[in-house]
Amino acid sequence: MKKILNCLLMLTALSIAGLTACSKNEPLGENQNDGEETLDLNMTNGGFDTSNEPVAFGDADIAAESVEDANAADDFADDPATIDALNSASIKAYELRITFGLMQGDSSATEVVDWSGSAEINKGTLAVLKTIRFENGDYLHLPRDNRRRVAFTSMTRPHFDGLLLAIIDNDTSDTGLEGTFTFNAGAYSRTLTFSELDSLDLLEPVGATGHEVSIISRSKEVAPFDGGFLAGRWVKKTVNDGTFFGRWINSMGTNAGHLRGIWGVNRNGEKVFFGKYISLSGEFRGLLRGAWGFGRGTDGGFFRGNWVDRNNQTVETLHGHWKSGRPGDGRGYFHGRYHQGRSN
Numbered sequence: 001m002k003k004i005l006n007c008l009l010m011l012t013a014l015s016i017a018g019l020t021a022c023s024k025n026e027p028l029g030e031n032q033n034d035g036e037e038t039l040d041l042n043m044t045n046g047g048f049d050t051s052n053e054p055v056a057f058g059d060a061d062i063a064a065e066s067v068e069d070a071n072a073a074d075d076f077a078d079d080p081a082t083i084d085a086l087n088s089a090s091i092k093a094y095e096l097r098i099t100f101g102l103m104q105g106d107s108s109a110t111e112v113v114d115w116s117g118s119a120e121i122n123k124g125t126l127a128v129l130k131t132i133r134f135e136n137g138d139y140l141h142l143p144r145d146n147r148r149r150v151a152f153t154s155m156t157r158p159h160f161d162g163l164l165l166a167i168i169d170n171d172t173s174d175t176g177l178e179g180t181f182t183f184n185a186g187a188y189s190r191t192l193t194f195s196e197l198d199s200l201d202l203l204e205p206v207g208a209t210g211h212e213v214s215i216i217s218r219s220k221e222v223a224p225f226d227g228g229f230l231a232g233r234w235v236k237k238t239v240n241d242g243t244f245f246g247r248w249i250n251s252m253g254t255n256a257g258h259l260r261g262i263w264g265v266n267r268n269g270e271k272v273f274f275g276k277y278i279s280l281s282g283e284f285r286g287l288l289r290g291a292w293g294f295g296r297g298t299d300g301g302f303f304r305g306n307w308v309d310r311n312n313q314t315v316e317t318l319h320g321h322w323k324s325g326r327p328g329d330g331r332g333y334f335h336g337r338y339h340q341g342r343s344n
């Protein structure tokens with residue numbers, strides 16, 4: 001599926017063609033020169049500097065990976081009461097970015113998977129902020145007549161779809177009731193408590209053909225929401241090193257910039273990553289650094305790290321998971337969140 005997405009990706013790539021002589025399809029590994037930067041896992045910050053960059057680093061692949069998620073046009077999300085609740089310091093709220101399908105992508109996939117289902121809570125208000133990679137045939141069941149439940153229709157084949165949801169725990173009459181969130185998508189079903197949504201990092205297999213559900217969630221820290229999400233492609237050069245690149249996403253699901261980096265094992269045997277985050281116009285926003293590890297086998301795992309400013313001061317902490325294809329095939333996926341002043 002995804003004919004519309006392919007067209008959008010082509011147009012986005014063409015729009016920055018004048019910024020780059022060629023598409024950077026090969027991973028950036030150790031000791032590779034990328035423009036004026038020499039990137040090496042053994043260098044301070046991996047060789048990344050604090051200079052400004054061309055839009056999307058002048059890279060057609062990064063621009064193509066950064067198509068904006070679509071506004072959901074959900075009346076409950078646009079309700080002034082919901083907006084006020086999200087900006088209230090006294091009302092608990094949570095955000096969930098959920099994707100489902102073939103996370104690392106597979107252009108050879110022939111199976112169309114029906115993920116149609118629903119998201120539901122037992123108290124409060126559920127708002128749909130964004131739909132992710134929805135196309136013709138994928139849709140929310142609108143208008144909604146229930147503030148606690150939303151149904152959707154979604155089909156995937158070579159890639160994934162998703163939703164960005166907000167849960168507002170604003171039922172004053174149910175203060176003693178433990179909040180729960182239930183997500184049903186095709187053959188997948190999971191119920192989570194509101195407390196589990198404080199900082200959830202979940203990746204679960206669905207079936208035997210590589211399909212998965214990824215859930216990254218975060219609680220409201222200040223008024224309004226601080227922090228946000230990051231997502232893109234995690235690519236292997238070899239089993240133990242490669243590159244990553246993608247989007248920096250704010251708390252309401254809107255693209256706020258681009259990022260790129262390298263990951264691998266340094267000369268001390270440490271699994272490390274380094275990267276750089278820039279604004280949508282290319283202005284320097286921060287350096288990224290941390291550790292990564294394998295999860296189930298060598299085709300997926302986790303990353304943990306920090307976003308630091310020009311003065312080497314930590315601005316946010318980063319958490320998430322990744323999936324990849326085989327070395328050199330260009331496939332891969334990462335999904336995470338950033339928190340201000342959080343260490344979990």
